[in-house]
Amino acid sequence: MEYSISNRMKAVKGSAIREIFKYAADPEVISLAGGNPAPELFPAAELSAIAADLLTHQPTLSLQYGITEGYTPLRDALKKRLAEREGIGRESDDLLIMSGGQQGIDLTTKVLLNEGDVILVEEPSFIGALNAFRSYGVKLVGIPLEEGGVDPRKVEKAIAENENVKAMYVIPTFQNPMGTTMTLEKRKGLYEVAKRHGLILIEDNPYGELTFDGSKLPTLKSMDTEGLVVYCGSFSKILAPGLRVGFLCADKALTARIAVAKQTSDVHTPMLTQLLCYEFLRRYDIDALIEKMRATYAHRCDVMLRAIEQYFPKGVTYTRPGGGLFIWCDLGHGLDAAALAPQAAANKVVFVPGSAFMVDGERPTSTLRLNYSTMSDERIVEGIKRLGDLFTRVLAEQE
Ligand SMILES: Cc1ncc(COP(=O)(O)O)c(C=O)c1O
Numbered sequence: 001m002e003y004s005i006s007n008r009m010k011a012v013k014g015s016a017i018r019e020i021f022k023y024a025a026d027p028e029v030i031s032l033a034g035g036n037p038a039p040e041l042f043p044a045a046e047l048s049a050i051a052a053d054l055l056t057h058q059p060t061l062s063l064q065y066g067i068t069e070g071y072t073p074l075r076d077a078l079k080k081r082l083a084e085r086e087g088i089g090r091e092s093d094d095l096l097i098m099s100g101g102q103q104g105i106d107l108t109t110k111v112l113l114n115e116g117d118v119i120l121v122e123e124p125s126f127i128g129a130l131n132a133f134r135s136y137g138v139k140l141v142g143i144p145l146e147e148g149g150v151d152p153r154k155v156e157k158a159i160a161e162n163e164n165v166k167a168m169y170v171i172p173t174f175q176n177p178m179g180t181t182m183t184l185e186k187r188k189g190l191y192e193v194a195k196r197h198g199l200i201l202i203e204d205n206p207y208g209e210l211t212f213d214g215s216k217l218p219t220l221k222s223m224d225t226e227g228l229v230v231y232c233g234s235f236s237k238i239l240a241p242g243l244r245v246g247f248l249c250a251d252k253a254l255t256a257r258i259a260v261a262k263q264t265s266d267v268h269t270p271m272l273t274q275l276l277c278y279e280f281l282r283r284y285d286i287d288a289l290i291e292k293m294r295a296t297y298a299h300r301c302d303v304m305l306r307a308i309e310q311y312f313p314k315g316v317t318y319t320r321p322g323g324g325l326f327i328w329c330d331l332g333h334g335l336d337a338a339a340l341a342p343q344a345a346a347n348k349v350v351f352v353p354g355s356a357f358m359v360d361g362e363r364p365t366s367t368l369r370l371n372y373s374t375m376s377d378e379r380i381v382e383g384i385k386r387l388g389d390l391f392t393r394v395l396a397e398q399e
Helices: 016-024 044-057 059-063 072-086 101-112 126-136 152-161 184-197 251-263 269-282 286-311 337-346 377-398
Strands: 093-098 118-123 140-144 165-170 200-204 230-236 247-251 326-330 366-372
Touching: 044 059, 044 269, 059 269, 072 230, 072 247, 072 269, 093 101, 093 251, 101 165, 101 200, 101 230, 101 247, 101 251, 118 126, 118 152, 118 286, 126 140, 140 152, 140 247, 152 165, 152 184, 165 184, 184 200, 200 251, 247 286, 269 286, 286 377
Parallel strands: 118 140, 118 165, 165 200, 200 230
Antiparallel strands: 093 247, 230 247, 326 366
16 A cells, blocks of 8 residues: 655654664664663662552552643642752743653654744754654754854854744753754853843753753853743653653643643553552652763773774774763765764664764764663673774775
8 A cells, every 4th residue: 555644744854763773673783873861870679669668558559541741749849849950930931741852852853843933053953853843844953062052153154044033952961963062152152142032942952960060051041031942851861761751841821732742642641650660759769870870881982982093094084072972073085974873884883874863864074973871891892892993994995
């Protein structure tokens, strides 16, 4: 049967990363392509004890329909945590539980943007968000992401040069895919631009807590006096992504609309996983768990950076993330990283070419994303060595 696919979804291709995962199923393949948290850090025993307890003692609460906005004690616990740690949450704000941070991005777009409206995005940016925007027929305009964040002057220029710029999507801290962090000056500058133009800022912060040295910068939402910032957060990278529990904090006038949109989508986030998150926060020390994650990722990132220094050819540039899960490399020399990916896969190592994260995914780029979160030191070093051998050979052939 030939299906006639909606215009809305025709332009959205399956994630390149999901395609690459097909290779990653082979145990001999070293995958630097994923973005998964380290599974050995999932608190499985604790979650198992909570789940047994919930299903034995609170079966109705765990299994019955819940309210769309989310389980109230979890919402309250998150409001408190965000207020204490991030200075987020004014009288006029509310917080909703989402089925992952991804749903917060999706529903915000659904509620605020019309087909043909423009959304500004850091370029490169998170594929899941880019595809969510595409699925609503929204036009994407990329602002080049530099070390230290996008230049607010370029944002203002893009607003002047494009009609109907409604919003900008940003990942200010430990960006996916670049691993970079926006400076305080640029955060303030970007918020000022948003204020001048009534620009909505979708601030996505799933990695903020994964800071290697404990330092952190104020979120855009903490500066938000005007109700312009929609803040998306998640338990995916600080507890477990399979729970599918995220959250969104925004002005009440907007969260009321987003709650209605959620009713047409999944009605509410599963009660059982919301309760698991809530009870984990109540019974255990999530900050101790996050501390373990930080130490693990800081170590693996360091191992990868040292291996890159040792094995990658001179002239290859790369970011040095202060947290999160990713390093971004630029091979330069006019190379097309996407064309090298199959050769790398033949050598049993996979990465995601930078083109996957661009507004125009067809344009060749010499950039690529590397992930270090799930592997042993030995596999990280071996993976980088295999890539280094390939890049050295390809560059030598070019000369
Ligand atoms: C920048 C960014 N935002 C959002 C998400 C989605 O996370 P969630 O599992 O909370 O939907 C991811 C997942 O990798 C991400 O990298």
